[in-house]
Amino acid sequence: MRRERLRAEVRRVKIAVCVKRVPDTETRIKIAPDGKSIDEAGVKFVLNPYDEFAVEEALRLKERAGEGTEVTAIALGPEAAQETLRTALAMGVDRAVLLTTSRQPMDPLITARVLSAELRSGGYDLVLCGKLAIDDYNHAVGTMMGELLGAASVSGVSRLEIEGNGGRAEREVEGGIEVVEFSLPAVVTTDKGLNEPRYPSLKGIMQAKKKPLETKPVELEEETLEVLELALPPERKPGRILGEGPDAVPALIEALRNEAKVL
Amino acid sequence: MGGVLAILEQREGMLKRVSYEALTAGRRLAEAKGGRLHALAIGPATLDPSQASRFGATTIFAARDDRLRHYQPDVYAALAEDLVRRNGYDAIVLGATALGKDLGPRLAARLSCPLTADVTALAMEDGAIVVSRPVYSGKAILKLRVRAVPCVISLRPNNFYPEESPGDGKLQELAVPDVQLRTRTVQFKEPETAKLDVAEAPIVVSGGRGLKDPANFKLLEDLAAALGNAAVGASRAVVDAGWRPHSDQVGQTGKTVSPALYFAIGISGAIQHLAGMRTAGVIVAINKDKDAPIFKVADYGIVGDLFEIVPRLTEEIKKLKASE
Ligand SMILES: Cc1cc2nc3c(=O)[nH]c(=O)nc-3n(C[C@H](O)[C@H](O)[C@H](O)COP(=O)(O)OP(=O)(O)OC[C@H]3O[C@@H](n4cnc5c(N)ncnc54)[C@H](O)[C@@H]3O)c2cc1C
Ligand SMILES: Nc1ncnc2c1ncn2[C@@H]1O[C@H](COP(=O)(O)O)[C@@H](O)[C@H]1O
Numbered sequence: 001m002r003r004e005r006l007r008a009e010v011r012r013v014k015i016a017v018c019v020k021r022v023p024d025t026e027t028r029i030k031i032a033p034d035g036k037s038i039d040e041a042g043v044k045f046v047l048n049p050y051d052e053f054a055v056e057e058a059l060r061l062k063e064r065a066g067e068g069t070e071v072t073a074i075a076l077g078p079e080a081a082q083e084t085l086r087t088a089l090a091m092g093v094d095r096a097v098l099l100t101t102s103r104q105p106m107d108p109l110i111t112a113r114v115l116s117a118e119l120r121s122g123g124y125d126l127v128l129c130g131k132l133a134i135d136d137y138n139h140a141v142g143t144m145m146g147e148l149l150g151a152a153s154v155s156g157v158s159r160l161e162i163e164g165n166g167g168r169a170e171r172e173v174e175g176g177i178e179v180v181e182f183s184l185p186a187v188v189t190t191d192k193g194l195n196e197p198r199y200p201s202l203k204g205i206m207q208a209k210k211k212p213l214e215t216k217p218v219e220l221e222e223e224t225l226e227v228l229e230l231a232l233p234p235e236r237k238p239g240r241i242l243g244e245g246p247d248a249v250p251a252l253i254e255a256l257r258n259e260a261k262v263l
Numbered sequence: 264m265g266g267v268l269a270i271l272e273q274r275e276g277m278l279k280r281v282s283y284e285a286l287t288a289g290r291r292l293a294e295a296k297g298g299r300l301h302a303l304a305i306g307p308a309t310l311d312p313s314q315a316s317r318f319g320a321t322t323i324f325a326a327r328d329d330r331l332r333h334y335q336p337d338v339y340a341a342l343a344e345d346l347v348r349r350n351g352y353d354a355i356v357l358g359a360t361a362l363g364k365d366l367g368p369r370l371a372a373r374l375s376c377p378l379t380a381d382v383t384a385l386a387m388e389d390g391a392i393v394v395s396r397p398v399y400s401g402k403a404i405l406k407l408r409v410r411a412v413p414c415v416i417s418l419r420p421n422n423f424y425p426e427e428s429p430g431d432g433k434l435q436e437l438a439v440p441d442v443q444l445r446t447r448t449v450q451f452k453e454p455e456t457a458k459l460d461v462a463e464a465p466i467v468v469s470g471g472r473g474l475k476d477p478a479n480f481k482l483l484e485d486l487a488a489a490l491g492n493a494a495v496g497a498s499r500a501v502v503d504a505g506w507r508p509h510s511d512q513v514g515q516t517g518k519t520v521s522p523a524l525y526f527a528i529g530i531s532g533a534i535q536h537l538a539g540m541r542t543a544g545v546i547v548a549i550n551k552d553k554d555a556p557i558f559k560v561a562d563y564g565i566v567g568d569l570f571e572i573v574p575r576l577t578e579e580i581k582k583l584k585a586s587e
Contacts, residue, residue: 023399025400025515025534025535025538026534028402029399029402029403031403038399038403049515049516050516106407107377107378108368108371108378108380109371109372109375109376109377109378112368112372134399134400134515135398135399136398137380137381137396137397137398137399137400138368138378138380138381139359139364139368139380139381140364140367140368140371140378140380141368143365143368143369143372144368144369144371144372144378145372146369146372147340147368147369147372147373148372151445152445152446153336153369153445153446154446155364155365155368156361156364156365158509170452171361172361172509172510173334173360173361173362174360174361174460174462174463175274175453175454175457175460175463176451176452176453176454177451177452177510178333178334178361178448178450178451178452179448179449179450179451179452180446180447180448180449181446181447181449182445182446182447183445186445186446192509192512192516192517193509223410224376224377224409224410224411225377225379225407225408225409225410226407226408226410227405227406227407228393228406228407228408229405229406230398230403230404230405230406231403231404231406232402232403232404233397233401233402233403233404233541234404236541236546236560236562237562239546239548239558239559239560239561239562239563239564240562240563240564241553241558241564241565241566242563242564242565243565243566244565244566244567245565245566245567245568245571245572246567246571246572246575248565248567248572249565249572249575249576249579250579252547252563252565252576253576253579253580253583255563256524256545256547256563257583260524260544260545260562260563262466262523262524262544262545263490263524263580263583
């Protein structure tokens with residue numbers, strides 16, 4: 001009985017997933033000559049790892065609900081972000097929208113505003129985002145969009161159930177887990193642990209080429225945060241190997257106590 | 264009016280350490296700008312925010328109600344938004360904790376103002392706020408000048424050392440606003456054994472695949488117990504293997520920690536692990552492979568078998584603590 005109800009109700013959900021093109025985590029970061037950005041030569045770009053959880057969750061909700069649910073992937077970024085969207089399409093997303101710009105804003109609110117405008121016109125019931133983009137580490141855009149859209153939002157979710165006109169989510173916080181109930185429409189940002197993202201199948205990759213990918217140029221607002229400098233982190237002062245095996249333990253205690261003064 | 268608002272965080276009615284860090288950073292900013300430091304504390308009826316006065320707050324706003332025992336985003340955001348609109352602060356500072364990472368963006372969106380998240384350094388230069396924040400998984404540091412007022416600033420925990428500075432903190436009670444709860448925290452599940460969280464502990468003892476078996480984490484728990492004030496963390500490899508809960512994972516897809524002292528034991532030091540701990544104060548590595556990348560970031564290292572080294576270390580620390 002309950003399962004049937006859930007199916008019937010999930011059917012009506014229209015889902016959007018926001019995905020960002022970011023440098024692969026393995027990439028060595030080189031600073032560009034301007035001292036304010038990274039040198040992109042030779043950098044491999046990927047779909048933001050946290051957004052993979054969002055895509056996977058959208059696809060699972062769709063699979064549970066059966067036909068009638070549509071999943072749209074949306075990205076703000078350069079033309080090259082088409083590739084990021086093709087990855088999402090290859091995983092199983094139905095259609096994609098690229099909002100083209102030449103730069104990624106520094107202030108996450110500018111990004112949130114542009115994406116929200118697109119989301120508003122699409123009339124989505126559920127928006128899924130990653131909890132953070134691994135390039136800017138802002139952990140902000142999804143939650144900001146919830147506010148801008150006047151929708152409920154939950155961030156950093158590692159368990160999610162959608163039922164009827166609402167949902168229930170769990171998020172890991174310091175010292176425990178918050179269990180949160182929310183109403184739809186909602187923005188949910190995803191954390192690791194929510195699911196295991198699938199790899200695009202060969203068939204998926206072939207089909208992705210034929211799926212609709214719309215591009216729309218957008219204007220960004222004026223930047224409120226000015227980049228003064230992007231620099232490599234200060235080198236940690238060279239460390240010392242204190243010795244081999246358990247006999248080195250007294251030297252370690254001595255160093256922690258009298259040199260580093262942390263014991 | 265200007266000035267700075269520090270948003271405080273509590274657990275079980277007690278202010279958390281990040282609150283004092285926010286107050287300290289907020290006070291320095293307020294002094295540099297020539298404004299006042301206000302504090303906002305939200306929590307259960309038993310919450311006592313008077314300590315904020317010792318850290319320089321001139322007014323402490325308190326919303327105390329048992330319905331606010333746990334984070335309720337819509338209420339917290341409404342209280343903070345209202346206060347900022349009434350008092351016109353230049354900056355709002357709060358910890359970049361699970362709460363702060365959720366509340367900060369809400370507030371910035373409501374106030375139409377910029378957010379600088381996970382900040383590790385904060386200063387005034389030529390009359391403008393300048394922040395530094397790690398980006399690209401800690402592989403680079405971004406320095407930004409804030410060109411709008413106000414600005415929401417979340418601070419990476421353990422990067423601002425709490426410093427007392429007496430204020431005359433007058434307490435002002437706030438009523439709980441009657442807002443629609445679109446998002447409701449209905450339950451807080453605590454782990455079976457109350458333990459320190461890796462993101463908050465001043466000392467973190469982390470283990471990786473070198474531990475060989477989940478049962479061997481007992482060695483690290485013993486070391487953490489001997490140290491006191493320590494939490495046990497883990498690499499992703501052992502979390503994925505189901506040896507440790509995800510809440511203990513340190514790194515890019517886990518928690519970002521910044522303790523005074525970090526032990527990496529049987530952890531190779533992959534770039535994604537470093538992303539979560541490279542801002543720790545002192546890093547100690549114990550690994551049998553002298554070429555393991557972890558030694559490149561460690562302040563102190565011991566090469567060898569952790570099964571021999573860790574019990575000895577625990578024993579020596581116990582002796583040291585007993586002699587104090
Ligand atoms: C997108 C992405 C995100 C990721 N996020 C994270 C993350 O958040 N956190 C994270 O940790 N990893 C993360 N990883 C995984 C990371 O790349 C590594 O695979 C992982 O950190 C390795 O864990 P480990 O050091 O425990 O294991 P290993 O790399 O296998 O290292 C085990 C170490 O133990 C040592 N050892 C073995 N036996 C002994 C002994 N008896 N005594 C002493 N030393 C011994 C070995 O010399 C070795 O150095 C991520 C990867 C990707 C692709
Ligand atoms: N340029 C973008 N295009 C699409 N989605 C984005 C973009 N920037 C951020 N997001 C979404 O917002 C989440 C959080 O990003 P951030 O706040 O930048 O850490 C990401 O995981 C994405 O889901």
